[in-house]
Amino acid sequence: MADSANPAQAGGAHANPHGDGTNRRDFLFMLTGAAGAVGAASVAWPLIDSMNPAADVLALSSTEVNIAPVEVGQAITVVWRGKPVFVRRRTAEEIAAAEKVAVKDLPDPQPDSARVKKPEWLIVVGVCTHLGCVPLGQKLGDPRGDYGGWFCPCHGSHYDTSGRIRKGPAPANLEVPGYVFVTDTSVKIG
Amino acid sequence: MASTSAMFDNKLVKWVDERLPIFSTMQHAGMEYPTPRNLSYWWNFGSLAGFMLVVMIVTGIVLAMHYTPHADHAFASVERIMRDVNYGWLIRYIHMNGGSMFFIVVYIHMFRGLYYGSYKAPRELLWWLGLVILVLMMATAFMGYVLPWGQMSFWGATVITNLFSAVPFFGEHIVTWLWGGFSVDNPTLNRFFSLHYLLPFVIAAVVFLHIWALHTTKSNNPLGIDIKGPQDTIPFHPYYTVKDMYGVAVFLIFYALFVFFAPNMLGDPVNYVPANPLQTPPHIVPEWYFLPYYAILRAIPNKLLGVIAMFGSILIFFLTPWLDTSRVRSARYRPVYKWLFWVFVICCIALGWAGAKPPEGLALWVARIGTVYYFLHLIVLMPLVGWFERPLPVPKSIATPVLSAQPMEKA
Ligand code: HEM
Ligand code: FES
Numbered sequence: 204m205a206d207s208a209n210p211a212q213a214g215g216a217h218a219n220p221h222g223d224g225t226n227r228r229d230f231l232f233m234l235t236g237a238a239g240a241v242g243a244a245s246v247a248w249p250l251i252d253s254m255n256p257a258a259d260v261l262a263l264s265s266t267e268v269n270i271a272p273v274e275v276g277q278a279i280t281v282v283w284r285g286k287p288v289f290v291r292r293r294t295a296e297e298i299a300a301a302e303k304v305a306v307k308d309l310p311d312p313q314p315d316s317a318r319v320k321k322p323e324w325l326i327v328v329g330v331c332t333h334l335g336c337v338p339l340g341q342k343l344g345d346p347r348g349d350y351g352g353w354f355c356p357c358h359g360s361h362y363d364t365s366g367r368i369r370k371g372p373a374p375a376n377l378e379v380p381g382y383v384f385v386t387d388t389s390v391k392i393g
Numbered sequence: 394m395a396s397t398s399a400m401f402d403n404k405l406v407k408w409v410d411e412r413l414p415i416f417s418t419m420q421h422a423g424m425e426y427p428t429p430r431n432l433s434y435w436w437n438f439g440s441l442a443g444f445m446l447v448v449m450i451v452t453g454i455v456l457a458m459h460y461t462p463h464a465d466h467a468f469a470s471v472e473r474i475m476r477d478v479n480y481g482w483l484i485r486y487i488h489m490n491g492g493s494m495f496f497i498v499v500y501i502h503m504f505r506g507l508y509y510g511s512y513k514a515p516r517e518l519l520w521w522l523g524l525v526i527l528v529l530m531m532a533t534a535f536m537g538y539v540l541p542w543g544q545m546s547f548w549g550a551t552v553i554t555n556l557f558s559a560v561p562f563f564g565e566h567i568v569t570w571l572w573g574g575f576s577v578d579n580p581t582l583n584r585f586f587s588l589h590y591l592l593p594f595v596i597a598a599v600v601f602l603h604i605w606a607l608h609t610t611k612s613n614n615p616l617g618i619d620i621k622g623p624q625d626t627i628p629f630h631p632y633y634t635v636k637d638m639y640g641v642a643v644f645l646i647f648y649a650l651f652v653f654f655a656p657n658m659l660g661d662p663v664n665y666v667p668a669n670p671l672q673t674p675p676h677i678v679p680e681w682y683f684l685p686y687y688a689i690l691r692a693i694p695n696k697l698l699g700v701i702a703m704f705g706s707i708l709i710f711f712l713t714p715w716l717d718t719s720r721v722r723s724a725r726y727r728p729v730y731k732w733l734f735w736v737f738v739i740c741c742i743a744l745g746w747a748g749a750k751p752p753e754g755l756a757l758w759v760a761r762i763g764t765v766y767y768f769l770h771l772i773v774l775m776p777l778v779g780w781f782e783r784p785l786p787v788p789k790s791i792a793t794p795v796l797s798a799q800p801m802e803k804a
Contacts, residue, residue, distance in 0.1 A: 251570075254584065260574045280671060284575035287671045330576075333696060335555040336548065336673040356675050357552070358691060358752060374696050 265393030267385065270324070278341045280329060283392045287329035287337055288380060289353070290390070293364060298322050300351060301365035311376045315365045318379050326390065327366035328380050331355040333373035338362060353377070422608055427626035428633050429614035431791050435509075436612065437640035438502035443600065444641055445495040450593050452488040453537075460540065462586035464579040467542035468667045486656040492534050493659045494648050496682035499527060507713075508734055510722030511613040517714040519606040524710055526599050531683070531707075533592040536585040538680060543664035548677050550577045550585070556690075559700040576670060616794070617723025618787055625791035676751060684748030685741050689767070691752040692760035702764065709771050716771060718779030726785040730778050737770045 266283045270290060273279055278291040293301070301315040302322075319325055329337050333355065339345040340353035340362075348354030348361035350369045355362075360371030367376040382392045401407045401416060410416045459478050461470040474481035503523070506512055512520035535553060539546045554571050558564040573580030611620055620626055627633075651658065659681060663674050679687050686703050693699035724731040744763040750756035788794045 254573055255570050256572075256574050257580070260580065264575075282671065285578045285670060286576045333555075334552040335558075336552070336677070337671060357673060357677055372694055372696060372699075 265391055267389060267391045269389055271388035275323075280341050281392070283328075283380065288392055289325075289327050289329040289341060289366070289377075291325045291341075292323055293325055297351065297364040301325075301363060301367075304363070304365075304367075310368050311374070313365075313367060313376055318365050318367070318376070320382070320384065324390075325364070325366060326380065326382055326392070327377035329353075329377070331357065331360055331373055332368065332375040332377065333358055333360055333371070338377075422604070423634075424628060424630035426608060426629040427611070427620070427623070428629050429612055429620060429625060429791055430627045431614050431616065431794075432612065432633070432636075433615050434640065435501070435505040435615075437637060438498050438505060440637040441498045441640060441644050442495065442502055444644075445491060445498055446593065446596060446600065449488065449491050449495060450597070452484050452491065453590070453593065455484050456488055457590060460586075462540070462583055464542060464582050464668070467540060467582060471541040483652070486652045490648065490651045490656060490659065492537065493651070493680070493682065494644075495530065496534070498644075499530065500682070503527070504738060506613075507737075508724045509613055509615060510617050510717065510719070510724070512714045513717065513722050514714065515610045516606075516613065519603060519610060520714060521711060522599055522603040522606060524707070526596055526603065528707065529592050529596045529599065533589060533596065534680070534682070536589040536592075538664075539582065539585045540589060541664060542582060542668045544666040544668055544674050545661050545664040545677070547577060547668035547670065548673055549679055550581065552677055553679075554581075556700050556703075559697040561697070578670075613722065614791060615723060615725065616788055616791060617721065617726070618791060621790040621792075678749055681745065681749075684746075685744035685763075686748070688744040688748035688760040689764045691748075692757070692764040702768075706767060709768070713771065713775070716775045718776045719782065719784065720779075721784040721787060723787075726787050727778075727782055728785065729782040730775075733770065733774055733778060737767075740766050740770065 264284055266281060266288075268279075268281050268290060270279075270292070273290065273292045275292050276294045278289060280287045280289060282288070298315075304315075306312045306314050315322070318327075329341070331338050334357065336355050336357035338348075338353035338355040338360070340347040346354045346356075348370075350361050350363035352362040352364045352366060352369075354360070355371065355373065358372050360373035361369050362373075362377055363369050365376075366379070368374070380392050382390050385391050400420075401410060406416050456474065459470065459474050459481060461467055471485070474485050476482075478484075506520065506523070535549070539550045554568055554577065557567045557571060560567055569575065571581070572578065573584060661678060661680075666674075678684070686706055689706050690699045690703040693702055719727060719730065721727055724734055740763050743759055744767065747756045747760035747763060752760065
C-alpha cells in the first residue's frame with residue numbers, strides 16, 4: 204500500500220537494496236511492528252491477569268480455628284481458601300512413628316520437626332499433591348493407608364502421621380500452610 | 394462472478410448475488426460440488442457431526458436462558474430445568490446425550506479417515522483442522538460437564554485442572570490462574586460457563602475452514618485414489634444431500650433411544666449429588682469419551698510423564714500424514730495395515746475399558762500394555778508397515794470399477 208502511495212521512494216528502495224531508503228523503510232517497518240507488539244501485549248496483560256485471584260478472594264485468606272475441643276487422637280477439618288485443612292492432635296505413638304523414620308529414605312525428604320510447630324498438633328492442607336483429591340483418614344473408621352496417616356482413594360497415595368507421601372503417585376508431602384498459635388487453644392491459618 | 398449470477402432466474406436473488414455472491418457460493422459448495430461417485434456410508438459422519446454441532450448450539454442457547462452460573466445456584470438451576478421449566482428435561486437430555494452422540498460421530502469420522510488414508514497428501518491441513526476441532530470439542534465438553542456443579546463436575550474439574558500443576562516451575566501459578574482462586578470455586582464456574590458458550594462458535598468457524606479445505610482438495614473415497622475426471626464424480630445435490638439426510642434420520646433413531654429411554658445411561662449417577670469441596674467421591678471417572686486418555690494418564694506412575702503421554706496421545710495425530718509412509722491411501726489395498734488398523738481400534742476400546750476401572754490389577758496392566766501399543770502403532774508400526782508392505786494393485790480410476798462392476802472385496 205505504501206508503495207503505491209509513494210511510488211518514487213518505494214520503487215527506488217526496491218531497485219537499490221543498499222540505498223538509504225531501504226534501511227530507513229526497514230527500520231520504520233520494524234519499529235512499527237515492535238510498537239504494535241508491545242501495545243498488544245500491554246492490552247493482553249490486564250485481560251490475562253484479571254483471571255488471577257481477585258482482591259476479595261485474596262482477602263479471605265486467613266481462618267481462625269478453636270482447637271480446644273479436639274481430644275488426643277482426634278482430627279478436625281476446617282475450610283481455608285475453599286480447601287480442607289486437616290488439624291490432627293497426634294497421639295504419642297503417632298509422633299514417635301513420624302519422628303523415627305529415616306528422612307533420606309522418603310520420596311520427599313522432610314523431618315517431622317520441619318512440619319509442625321508443636322509436635323502434638325499436625326496441621327496440613329487436606330489436598331492430595333497428586334491431582335487434588337481429599338485424602339481419607341479424618342473420620343473414625345476411614346482407611347488411613349499403610350502408614351497410619353491418610354489414604355487418597357483417587358489413585359492410591361499413602362501419607363504417614365506427618366502427612367508425608369510414602370507410597371503412590373503423589374510427588375510431594377501434604378502442604379503445611381502458614382499458621383500461628385494465637386493462644387494455646389486457637390490457631391490462625393493463612 | 395456475474396456469469397454465475399446469470400444462472401439465477403429470480404431478479405432479487407440475481408441483484409444480491411451480483412453484489413455479494415452468496416447464492417452462487419452456496420450453489421457451488423452445497424449443490425454442484427463434484428463428489429466421488431463411490432462414497433460409502435462411512436462418509437455420512439461428517440454431515441452428522443455438523444448436524445450435532447447445530448443441535449448443541451440450539452439446545453445450549455435455550456439451556457443458558459434458564460441456567461445460573463453460580464456455585465450456590467448452578468445445581469439447583471439445573472434441577473429446576475429438569476422439573477419446572479417447560480420441556481426443560483427434554484432440552485437438557487438432548488444436550489447432555491448430544492455431547493456423547495457428537496463424540497461417537499466424530500470418533501467414527503476419524504477412524505474412517507485413518508482407515509482410508511484421508512490424512513495423506515494433499516489433505517494434511519484438512520486433517521489438522523479436524524484435530525483442532527477435536528481438541529476444542531474436548532475443552533467444550535469438559536467445561537460443559539462442570540456446569541451442573543455435581544460431585545463429578547467438581548472433582549473432574551479439580552483433577553483435570555490439577556494436571557497443569559505437573560508443568561515444571563510455573564505449575565502452581567498456572568493452576569491458580571485457571572481457578573481464579575485457590576481451589577475450584579465460583580470464579581472457576583463462571584469462566585467455564587463463559588468459555589463453554591464461546592468455544593462452540595469457534596468450532597463453527599474452524600468447521601468452515603475444514604470444509605473450505607475439503608472443497609479445495611475434494612473428498613477422498615473408499616478406493617483412496619484421486620478423481621481423474623468428470624466421469625468419477627456426481628454433483629453433491631441431490632445425490633449426497635439425500636444420502637446425508639437419510640443418515641441423519643437413521644442416526645436420530647439411535648439418538649432418540651438414549652434421550653427417551655436411557656437418558657442417564659452414559660452419565661455418572663454421582664453427578665446428581667451436589668458438589669462438596671470437602672469430600673471426594675470414592676471413584677472419580679470422566680465421561681466415556683475421555684476414558685482412553687484417562688487410562689493413559691494413570692498407566693504411567695510418574696505425574697509429569699503421565700500428563701505428557703495423555704496430551705501426546707492426541708497431538709501425535711498431527712504427525713500421521715508423515716508417520717504413514719505408504720503411498721497407497723486406502724487400507725482396502727493394504728493387506729498388513731488393514732489388520733493393524735483393527736488391532737488399533739481394539740486397543741483404543743481396551744484403553745477405554747481400563748480407564749473406567751480403578752487403576753489396579755488387570756485394569757492397570759491393560760492400561761499399561763494398551764498405552765505402549767497405542768504409541769507403538771502410531772510411531773513405529775505405521776512408518777515400518779508403509780515401507781515393508783506390498784500393497785495390492787489399485788484400480789485405474791473411480792469410474793472403472795464402479796461402471797464395470799468388477800467383483801470387489803468389501804472394505
Ligand atoms: C460443541 C458443542 C457442545 C458440547 C460438546 C457441549 C457439552 C455439554 C455437556 C457435556 C454438558 C453437561 C450436561 C450435563 O451433564 O448436564 C453441557 C452443559 C451445558 N451446556 Fe453445553 N455443549 C456444547 C454447546 C453448548 C452451547 C453452544 C451452549 C450455550 C450457548 C451450551 C450451554 C450449556 C449449558 C447452559 C449447560 C448446563 C446445563 C446442563 O448441565 O444441562 N452448550 N454441555
Ligand atoms: S489425587 Fe490423590 S492419588 Fe491421585
